[in-house]
Amino acid sequence: MDEQALRALVREAISRHRGDPAASAGQPRPLAFVGHMSHYRYTLPTSEGPCLIEPSVQCNSCGYCESHGH
Numbered sequence: 001m002d003e004q005a006l007r008a009l010v011r012e013a014i015s016r017h018r019g020d021p022a023a024s025a026g027q028p029r030p031l032a033f034v035g036h037m038s039h040y041r042y043t044l045p046t047s048e049g050p051c052l053i054e055p056s057v058q059c060n061s062c063g064y065c066e067s068h069g070h
Contacts, residue, residue, distance in 0.1 A: 037068070038067075038068050039067070040067065040068070041063060041066040041067050042066045042067070043066070044065065044066055046059075046061065047059040047061075051065070052065040053065050
């Protein structure tokens with residue numbers, strides 16, 4: 001790939017990112033995810049005692065035990 005082809009690819013990618021309809025005509029667009037399961041938080045009762053993940057420390061309500069840990 002020469003420099004001109006690389007520059008054309010970069011310009012096209014920037015135009016697609018900015019939402020230019022002419023640049024993305026006929027090309028598949030990526031799906032926009034509203035949420036991802038790794039960001040889901042479970043509803044657990046609040047802990048007044050030790051942490052569920054590390055029982056040697058007091059719970060500070062960080063939310064790590066309510067998520068998948070991502």
